Each structure stands twice: as C-alpha cells, then as structure tokens.
Amino acid sequence: MNPADFQKLSDNDVITLIIEKGEKQALGILYDRYAAAIFRKCLAMCGNAEQAKDLAHDVILKSFMSLSSLKNRDAYKFWVNRIAYNICIDYLNLKKKMKIDFLEEGSPENVTEDNSTREEKVLKEMQLEQLEILFQELSEQDRVILLMQYQDAMRIEDIAEILQIGKSAAKMRIKRAKERLVKLYDELATNQL
Amino acid sequence: MNKLFEKLHEKEELPVSLKSEVMQSYDMVKLITDISDLFTNKFFKSTAVFLSGEDTSEKTDSIENDDDTK
Numbered sequence: 001m002n003p004a005d006f007q008k009l010s011d012n013d014v015i016t017l018i019i020e021k022g023e024k025q026a027l028g029i030l031y032d033r034y035a036a037a038i039f040r041k042c043l044a045m046c047g048n049a050e051q052a053k054d055l056a057h058d059v060i061l062k063s064f065m066s067l068s069s070l071k072n073r074d075a076y077k078f079w080v081n082r083i084a085y086n087i088c089i090d091y092l093n094l095k096k097k098m099k100i101d102f103l104e105e106g107s108p109e110n111v112t113e114d115n116s117t118r119e120e121k122v123l124k125e126m127q128l129e130q131l132e133i134l135f136q137e138l139s140e141q142d143r144v145i146l147l148m149q150y151q152d153a154m155r156i157e158d159i160a161e162i163l164q165i166g167k168s169a170a171k172m173r174i175k176r177a178k179e180r181l182v183k184l185y186d187e188l189a190t191n192q193l
Numbered sequence: 194m195n196k197l198f199e200k201l202h203e204k205e206e207l208p209v210s211l212k213s214e215v216m217q218s219y220d221m222v223k224l225i226t227d228i229s230d231l232f233t234n235k236f237f238k239s240t241a242v243f244l245s246g247e248d249t250s251e252k253t254d255s256i257e258n259d260d261d262t263k
Contacts, residue, residue, distance in 0.1 A: 027216070031212055031215065035211065039207045039208070039211070040201065040202040040203065043205055044201050053208050053211055056211060057211060060215050061215055061218050061219060061222065064219050065222055065223075123197075126197065128201070131197055131201065132201065135201065147201075150197075150198040151198040151199055
C-alpha cells in the first residue's frame with residue numbers, strides 16, 4: 001500500500017493494519033495525524049518545549065505499545081488525549097497537589113452548576129495572544145483542568161476520574177481556575193492601560 | 194471559547210526529530226517485549242511439560258549409551 005492510500009484510511013483501519021498485519025508504516029500515519037496536537041497539549045500543561053517533547057514522546061510511545069487494548073479503534077484521538085493527561089499529571093505530580101488544594105479550598109458539597117456569567121463573557125472576549133500569556137501565569141493544575149474543560153470538552157465525570165477527585169470537586173476546581181484566569185486577565189488589562 | 198483553546202500554542206512547531214525518536218523507542222521496546230514474551234512462553238511450556246510428566250527431551254547421560262563403561 002502506498003502512502004497516499006494510507007492517508008485515506010480511518011483510524012480504525014490504520015490501527016487494524018498495525019495490529020493484524022504488523023504494518024509499521026501505519027504507525028507513522030497515526031503519528032502524523034496526532035503528534036502535533038499532543039505536543040501542543042503537553043506544552044500547554046508543562047510550559048516548557050523541551051519537556052513537552054519528552055512528554056509527547058512518552059504519550060505516543062505508550063499509545064503505540066497499548067494499541068491492542070483499545071476497544072473502540074475510531075476513538076484513538078480521545079484515548080491518546082487521556083494518556084496525555086495521565087502522563088502529564090504524573091509528571092507534574094498534580095494528583096497529590098490537587099488533593100491538598102482541594103482541602104484548603106473548603107468543602108465542595110454545596111457547589112452547583114457554574115453560573116459565573118462574567119467569567120464566561122471575559123473568556124469569550126479574550127484574544128489568543130492574551131490567553132497564551134495568561135496560561136504561563138496560571139498554576140499547572142489550573143492549566144490542566146482548563147484544557148480538559150475547554151480544549152477537549154471533557155465531561156465532568158471524566159475529568160473527575162482522571163484527577164481522582166469527586167464530581168463536585170472537579171466542578172469547583174474548574175470554577176476556581178476560571179476565576180483565577182479572569183483575575184489575571186483583569187490585571188493584564190489594568191497594566192496595559 | 195473552545196476554538197480559542199484549540200489554537201493554543203498552534204505556532205509552536207513539532208520538533209522534527211521526535212518522529213524518529215518515537216519510532217526508535219518503539220522498535221527497542223517491541224524487541225524487549227518480544228524477547229520477554231519468548232522467555233515467558235518457553236518457561237510456561239517447559240513447566241507444563243514437567244508437570245504433565247511427558248518430558249520427551251533426549252537423555253544424553255544414560256549409562257547404557259556411555260562407551261567408557263565397556
């Protein structure tokens with residue numbers, strides 16, 4: 001099969017070729033489709049290009065080595081994203097840190113749906129350049145949860161599962177991260193005046 | 194909002210060397226895994242043969258075949 005034919009295949013077909021026929025060339029197709037997005041996600045989480053490269057290497061390699069365990073082969077994109085979050089969180093040692101922060105922030109029991117309309121409004125008005133600057137200022141755990149919520153539109157259940165916290169705690173974490181992002185935005189706007 | 198986050202760091206170039214590094218690591222890990230599987234399979238096979246009592250391996254040290262005893 002020539003490279004042009006590979007490009008037309010679905011993720012399901014590509015992965016089937018790798019697993020059942022040992023087509024190593026097909027691994028390159030998966031790489032070409034998703035490596036850049038994975039690298040950028042790792043970069044957004046860790047904030048360092050060299051480290052992001054190492055993390056992306058580990059994420060892609062782990063996905064390649066575990067392909068046979070993927071049940072829904074068309075869901076490779078979501079699956080590899082999940083691996084990326086797990087590996088980056090492990091690297092940032094966030095699991096432990098987030099639990100500590102969560103205790104410091106008080107009980108999440110009364111957290112309901114997020115109605116912070118001002119934050120949403122500010123986020124809609126924000127420019128890409130501003131977001132990139134502000135992202136560097138945010139803590140690692142805030143970056144991770146905002147990426148989960150806004151870049152990957154993950155369900156609260158999935159965010160909670162990856163972070164090993166409850167759903168209410170996940171909602172609270174998103175709310176707080178958003179508040180901190182908007183606060184930084186306000187500070188940036190004030191400084192620019 | 195999602196689109197803004199999707200574009201985050203979009204100007205950052207993917208390091209060119211990453212692909213070859215991933216493929217090299219894949220080959221290395223695959224080789225190690227295959228060797229490990231081979232040893233594991235051999236071990237289980239020989240254990241199964243031993244437990245079944247059907248050891249068909251050639252006897253090389255039997256007294257009958259030893260010419261030095263004559």
